[in-house]
Amino acid sequence: MKLLSLQKSLKFLTGVKFALIIFACLAIASSLGSFIEQEETLEFYKENYPIEKPIFGIVTWQFIAFFGLDHVYRTWWFFFLLLFLVISLISCTLTRQFPIFFKFKRIFFSKKKKSFLSLPFSVKIKNLSYLKESLLLKIQDLNFYTYQKENFVYGYKGLIGRISPILVHFSLIIILFGSFLSAFNNFKAQEVLPKGEIFHIQNPVQIGWFTSLPTVTTRINDFWVEYENNRIHQFYSNLSILDSVGKEIRNQTISVNNPLRYKNIDFYQSDWNLLGVRFGNEQNSKNSTKILYEVPLFSLEKSSKSWITWIPNPTNLLSSETRNTLIFDQLQNTFFVYDKNGNFLKMSQIGDSLDFNFQILEILPSTGLQIKYDPSIFIIYFGFGLLMFTASLSYLPYTQIWIFQESTNSWIGGSTNRGKIKLEIEFENLVRSIEKFLSKSAFLKKGQ
Secondary structure, three states: HHHHHHHHHHHHHHOOHHHHHHHHHHHHHHHHHHHHOOOOOOOHHHHOOOOOOEOOOOOOOOHHHHOOOHHEEEEEHHHHHHHHHHHHHHHHHHHHHHHHHHHHHOOOOOOOHHHOOOEEEEEEEEEEOOOHHHHHHHHHHOOEEEEEOOEEEEEEEHHHHHHHHHHHHHHHHHHHHHHHHHEEEEOOEEEEEOOOEEEEOOOEEOOOOOOOOOOOEEEEEEEEEEEEEEEEEEEEEEEEOOOOOOEEEEEEEEEEOOOOOEEEEEEEEEEEEEEEEEEEEOOOOOOOOOEEEEEEEEEEEOOOEEEEEEEEEOOOOOOOOOHHHHEEOOOOOOEEEEEOOOEEHHHHHHOOHHHHHEEEEEEEEEEEEEEEOOOOOOHHHHHHHHHHHHHOOOOOOOEEHHHEEHHHEEEEEEEEEOOOOHHHHHHHHHHHHHHHHHHHHHHHHOOO
């Protein structure tokens, strides 16, 4: 009794129903991960999912935090669903797919009349001289692999269509294995850096359980924005990878969708910003000393890529009194000048002089980099590529044909799992060619 219940349990675990249940759970979890914002702060969920107004009556920030719905794809229960799916695929492959494959690979000879009558296509013809030999030649022309035993002939083609389900399962296992490795060994970091900065990766927003931050030294050589019809077309950062003594190992200019890749670490161009303005007094003579100052830029609320700053009174830089207000739109060489009362004065360019012989020398930009490390991504890509290829192979038909020769008659039958219309056409052409052969043989025999 216990053995029977164990067999039923194993049959359920290797069955399609269990796999469908796992797929349904994964689909629900993925839907929740798409519906609920991921990797946000607790304050964000308290603000958007308050207890006073639960979504669907249950979804609040407490519900999200308890089940880990703020990081669905890194929760323990999501990993267990993937693990159950892997177990289901492996067990189904070993207990179902391999036996089916070996069954179809095995040479099967039908020798009973009922066996032929149960086939989708079957016909009985009268024996004549060299009939079996002629049939063998014709089905070999149709690319069938044939086996002969006494008066029985068996042929098949398209066996790769029976191997493809095994390869599909293997592809899914590779994808899931790569996903497991990616979950435990990866990181994603965000860095906002000014031009000329030398930095190490130190601001991870996501990091795997067994991942340590690499010690890669990078320098921001330059940053610029490309415009087209007065609109931003692309922005670029020139990066250098440095060794332990500061020597340049690699140099590359990156842009959106054109990252720098170094030792499985990808540096993506994600955003940019303006940090400040450098200005100084104009030199009236060769002996005069040029004093440089820097003031920060502040982003305007109604425009994400416009900034404002104030130039202090040069006679008393520590006071709160300002002489000019400057507004910068995009990363361009022009800016707007207003007086301390907010009246528009003029539009100037970098290098122009302001009041008291002050000169705007340079805009200080910063580049936003997204840095990713995921060495197992190639395993996932390989798995998906293999999955697409093997899934297409599963559409190839597996076709079988049988021939049984009695003393006066011969039986011909065939079956296929796909492409029944094509097999029907091939079978009909085969029968017609045999009929022509029979009529020709009968005519020759009658003439003799």
